[in-house]
Each structure stands twice: as structure tokens, then as C-alpha cells.
Amino acid sequence: MDIIISNSSGTPIYEQITAQVKAQVIDGTLRPGDPIPSMRALAKALHISVITVQRAYEDLQRDGFIQTSVGKGSFISSSGTELWQEEQQRITEEYLAKAVESARRCGVGLEKLQELMKMFYEEE
16 A cells, blocks of 8 residues: 655645545555555554544545454455445536536537537547
8 A cells, every 4th residue: 555645735644645545445456355554554654643544544434445353454345436436426416417407508408418428428
């Protein structure tokens, strides 16, 4: 697990850790069942407080990206990717609802809207 923190960033360190772990789960670098470093080990490696890592791990666990077993450690959860996909679908639905509303106001018919969506979807 590669984590790079920036002390000069306006983003709190625990949020930097959380975002990077989530990104690595989403892009497949970290897979369900993969172990992650203990809080102490990560804190030592990053030269930061254990409390900061604890906050990041709590957020990751709350969001379903990791699961912790007493005596076994913390591991990447299989539900993290599913939760992310659900969130992305919800965001997409919001954008689509706005697009449909705009199309209705402008008099764009359903067939034309579907044609436009297909065109944008197939674009690379």
C-alpha cells in the first residue's frame, strides 16, 4: 500500500490517507482480502501520529472499504468497491435527472436525448 502525504496540502492528513486507500481499492491496486498495515506500522512509516491513522482507518471502516478483526489486523473489504459503485450510480442518476429536465424545457424529445446519450457514451 503506497501512501504519500503532503504536510503543505490544505487537506488533513487523515483525509489524504483515506482518499488514497479508496483510490487504490477502486483502481484495483488493493483487492478484497488484502491486508493493510497496522495503525502503528503506517504511522511509523509516514512519520505521523497513530491517532491520525486511527481516524483514517475509522473513516475507511465506516465507509466499508476496510474491515478489522481483533488479533488478525485490517483488510480490504469486498463491499468497498460495491459502495463506491453505488455512489457513482447515484451521482450519475442525479446528472441524468438534470439532463432530462433540461431537455424537456428545451423541447428535446426522448429519441433525440437517447441518441445524444448514446453518442456521449460511445465517445472515447
